Every structure is written in structure tokens, then in C-alpha cells.
Amino acid sequence: MQCKYCEKNTVFNTAVCDRHGGHKIRYGKDAPHFKTGQYTQEAMETRRRLRLLHHLGNLGGFIKRKLRGRKILINGEKI
Secondary structure (H helix, E strand, C coil), rough: EEECCCCCCCCCCCCCCCCCCCCCCHHHHCCCCCCCCCCHHHHHHHHHHHHHHHHHHHCCCCCCCCCCCCCCCCEECCC
């Protein structure tokens, strides 16, 4: 495949060559801005599950204090 700006071949299945910004997208720990892993999919899912368990504890009367921050959606409604 040819670059859309010049006659060179493209790299990594992008529309442009390496001189015009074609590069491989890195994910996870290989990404250039990865620092703590606070916003990885695994961390977000873990926090979502903990918030759900905390909500169930509130409904059951086991926990009296509510969590702060963004609320999760259960079946389309905020809790």
C-alpha cells in the first residue's frame, strides 16, 4: 500500500509511511504514557465490582457509609 502523501510504502497497516507519522500503537505497559496502571481495564473492572459489593452491603444493612465519587450503572440506572 502506498502512503497518501508520497510514494513510499506504508507501515503497520496505516494509511501513511514512517516519515509522515505511521507508527505501531502500543498498549498496556509498553505505552509511552503508562505510569501506574490506575486506568487499565482490569483496574476499572475491579473497582466496579468492589463498588457493586459495597452497594449490596448498603442495601442489606451491613455497611452504613456510602461511597463517594461516580456511581455505577446497574441495569441502566444509577445507584
